Amino acid sequence: MRLRLIFRHRGVIPQALTNLTAVQGLRPLHVTPSTMADKKLFTPGPLGTSMSVKQAMLRDLGSRDVEFISLVKYIRTKLCKIAGVPQSEFTAVPMQGSGTYGVESVFQTACPRKGANVLCIENGAYGKRLGKICDVMGVKYRVLSFPENEFVDPVAVQKALKGDRSITMVAMVHCETSSGVFNPVVEVGQLVKHELPGSVFFVDAMSSFGAVPLDLMRGHVDFLVSSANKCLEGVPGFAYVIARISELNKCKGNSRSLSLDVFDQYENLEKTSQFRFTPPTHAMLAFSQALRELDSEGGVAGRSARYSENCELLKAGMKEMGFKEFLEPKHKGYIITSFRFPQHPNFNFNTFYTKLNEKDQVIYPGKVLNADCFRIGNIGHLFPADMKHLLACVREVCKDMGMPLPLT
Numbered sequence: 001m002r003l004r005l006i007f008r009h010r011g012v013i014p015q016a017l018t019n020l021t022a023v024q025g026l027r028p029l030h031v032t033p034s035t036m037a038d039k040k041l042f043t044p045g046p047l048g049t050s051m052s053v054k055q056a057m058l059r060d061l062g063s064r065d066v067e068f069i070s071l072v073k074y075i076r077t078k079l080c081k082i083a084g085v086p087q088s089e090f091t092a093v094p095m096q097g098s099g100t101y102g103v104e105s106v107f108q109t110a111c112p113r114k115g116a117n118v119l120c121i122e123n124g125a126y127g128k129r130l131g132k133i134c135d136v137m138g139v140k141y142r143v144l145s146f147p148e149n150e151f152v153d154p155v156a157v158q159k160a161l162k163g164d165r166s167i168t169m170v171a172m173v174h175c176e177t178s179s180g181v182f183n184p185v186v187e188v189g190q191l192v193k194h195e196l197p198g199s200v201f202f203v204d205a206m207s208s209f210g211a212v213p214l215d216l217m218r219g220h221v222d223f224l225v226s227s228a229n230k231c232l233e234g235v236p237g238f239a240y241v242i243a244r245i246s247e248l249n250k251c252k253g254n255s256r257s258l259s260l261d262v263f264d265q266y267e268n269l270e271k272t273s274q275f276r277f278t279p280p281t282h283a284m285l286a287f288s289q290a291l292r293e294l295d296s297e298g299g300v301a302g303r304s305a306r307y308s309e310n311c312e313l314l315k316a317g318m319k320e321m322g323f324k325e326f327l328e329p330k331h332k333g334y335i336i337t338s339f340r341f342p343q344h345p346n347f348n349f350n351t352f353y354t355k356l357n358e359k360d361q362v363i364y365p366g367k368v369l370n371a372d373c374f375r376i377g378n379i380g381h382l383f384p385a386d387m388k389h390l391l392a393c394v395r396e397v398c399k400d401m402g403m404p405l406p407l408t
C-alpha cells in the first residue's frame with residue numbers, strides 16, 4: 001500500500017516493479033532510505049555516519065579520473081595532518097578492507113621473512129588478535145598479557161624487552177575497544193626505542209585515531225593503523241596505515257601477501273597515483289566529506305570534546321539507574337564503556353538487547369572474558385541528545401523487564 005502510494009505520487013506505474021519484488025521477495029531498495037529511519041549504533045563498529053557523508057557516495061568515479069586522484073592525495077595529506085606528523089617523515093597509505101586488514105598488512109609488510117620476532121602486548125580481545133595474526137602468518141611472536149581491567153604496564157614491558165633482545169617489533173592497541181581502556185602508548189614507545197633502538201613500534205589505534213590525541217613523534221610510533229569507519233566517521237571500506245617512511249622503505253619484498261603489501265601499495269600510489277587493485281571509490285568520496293566535517297567540528301579537539309560529553313552523559317545516566325561500570329574510575333576512556341550485567345533475577349542480556357533494538361537503539365555484547373558485561377559505545381555520528389534518548393530507552397526497557405530503578 002505504502003509502495004503504491006509513493007510510486008503513484010511520482011507518476012510511476014508500479015505493476016512491473018511490484019511483480020518483480022513479489023517474485024524476489026524483496027522490496028525495491030530505493031524506497032527503503034526514505035521510509036525507514038536509521039538505527040542508532042552504540043557499538044564498536046560499524047558506526048553511524050551523517051547524511052551528508054552518505055550522500056557524498058551517490059556518484060561513480062573512475063579510478064584514473066583526475067578528481068579521484070586529487071581526492072586520494074587530499075585524504076593522504078589530511079591523515080598525516082590529523083596524526084600530527086610531518087609528511088617529510090611519514091606517509092599515509094590507504095588499504096582496502098576493514099581495520100583488521102590494515103593491521104595484518106602492517107605485520108605482513110614490517111616483519112621480515114626471516115628473523116622476525118614480535119612482542120604482542122594485550123589487555124583484551126583486540127590485543128589478542130595481534131598475536132592471532134602473527135600465529136596465522138607463521139611469524140615468531142610472544143604475547144605479553146595484562147588484565148582486561150588494567151592499563152598495559154610499561155615497567156613490565158621494559159622487563160620483557162630486557163629479557164629478549166631478539167625482538168624486532170612491538171605491537172599494542174591504543175584504545176582496547178573490548179573494555180574501553182586507553183593504554184599508555186607514548187610511555188611504552190619510549191621504552192621500546194630505549195631498550196631496542198632497532199625495533200619497530202606498531203600501534204593499533206583503530207578506535208581512537210582522530211578523537212584521542214596521541215603524540216606519534218614523542219611515542220616513536222613507526223606504524224599506526226585505523227580505519228575509515230571509526231572516529232573519523234566515514235563509511236566502512238578501507239583502513240589506513242600511517243607509516244614512518246624510513247621504516248617503510250626497509251620493507252620491500254617482506255610481504256607474503258600480495259594484496260596486503262603496504263610497501264607495494266605505497267610505491268604504486270607514489271609513482272602512479274593509482275591503487276594497485278580496484279579502489280573503494282565511494283568509500284573515499286564519503287571519507288573526504290567526513291574529513292571536512294571533522295574540520296568544521298574543530299578537528300581532533302572538537303571530536304574529542306563531543307565524544308567526551310557523550311560518554312559523561314552515558315556514565316552519569318547509567319550510574320543513576322544503578323548500573324556498574326566494569327572499569328574503575330581511574331580509567332578515563334571516552335570511546336566505549338563496559339557495564340556489568342545487573343544482579344536482578346529478571347535481567348537477561350538478549351531480552352535487554354532486543355527490547356532496545358526494537359526502539360532503534362543498538363548496543364553490543366561484552367567482549368571481556370572474565371566478567372559478564374555489555375558495552376555501549378558513544379563514537380560515530382552520535383550527539384548528546386542521542387545519549388539522552390538512549391538513557392530514556394534503557395529506563396523504559398528496565399521497567400518493561402520488571403527491574404525497578406535504581407538497581408541494587
Ligand SMILES: *Cc1c(COP(=O)(O)O)cnc(C)c1O
Binds near residue numbers: 045
Ligand atoms: C574495530 C577495531 C578493530 C577491527 O576492525 P575491523 O574493521 O572490524 O576489522 C581492531 N582493533 C580495534 C582496537 C578496534 O576497535
